[in-house]
């Protein structure tokens with residue numbers, strides 16, 4: 001199937017490692033012109049090198065802490081200067097933060113800012129242009145709503161899912177869809193820390209993942225590419241799972 005993504009412009013946040021890196025590579029391989037952003041520029045440069053070495057146009061690298069007040073406007077300016085528009089926004093930057101009762105306020109504020117506030121602020125910069133051009137894809141990488149305990153990121157991701165639904169209600173008619181993708185356990189930097197050995201990973205998978213293993217970043221990227229495509233015009237306001245069957249409860 002031709003996903004008709006050639007020369008579409010995509011911005012992937014949190015693209016220095018993990019799911020964002022894998023997603024940027026898949027979108028580039030489908031012909032997108034890609035902008036990648038995160039804080040660690042040397043890692044972004046490495047991702048850009050790999051994409052270029054694979055025969056695709058070199059991505060625009062934007063070094064930016066996405067939580068700062070001026071981040072969203074900076075990203076918009078950088079993308080506009082380089083490409084003149086944005087068609088596909090992948091809100092991926094984020095981080096799981098266990099927050100048991102008594103967790104200090106600063107942790108909650110910072111985690112909500114990264115995983116929710118920044119998603120909305122960056123989207124607000126780009127969605128008006130998408131509406132004007134009658135084409136846009138907002139794709140939010142969220143997380144399970146079946147947490148093992150209190151996790152501040154889960155609360156932020158719940159906000160993203162509610163907001164994404166609302167966005168889809170208001171602007172699907174303008175050709176702008178908004179969807180959420182929920183990873184189960186995907187190989188990434190944060191999971192390397194959480195599950196440092198293969199044995200740790202397989203033990204978790206045996207207990208919780210019917211597929212029996214963690215996924216790879218490209219497993220998320222492949223769904224992102226489809227949702228980003230004009231072929232997915234009727235998919236909006238959805239929450240989709242890439243988790244090898246890990247989700248247990250339907251709601």
Ligand SMILES: NC(=O)c1ccc[n+]([C@@H]2O[C@H](COP(=O)([O-])OP(=O)(O)OC[C@H]3O[C@@H](n4cnc5c(N)ncnc54)[C@H](OP(=O)(O)O)[C@@H]3O)[C@@H](O)[C@H]2O)c1
Pocket residue numbers: 013014015016017018019020037038039040041043064065066067092093094095096114141142143144153182183184185186187188189190191
């Ligand atoms: N992997 C999973 O199994 C899993 C499961 C559920 C949900 N998720 C969600 O999927 C997304 C990606 O997760 P991942 O596992 O791939 O994470 P990861 O490997 O830890 O990567 C996180 C990315 O976010 C960027 N980032 C973090 N803080 C940032 C900041 N303040 N400003 C700009 N960029 C920032 C990091 O780049 P720098 O450090 O270079 O800035 C990095 O590129 C997250 O939203 C996560 O919550 C992942």
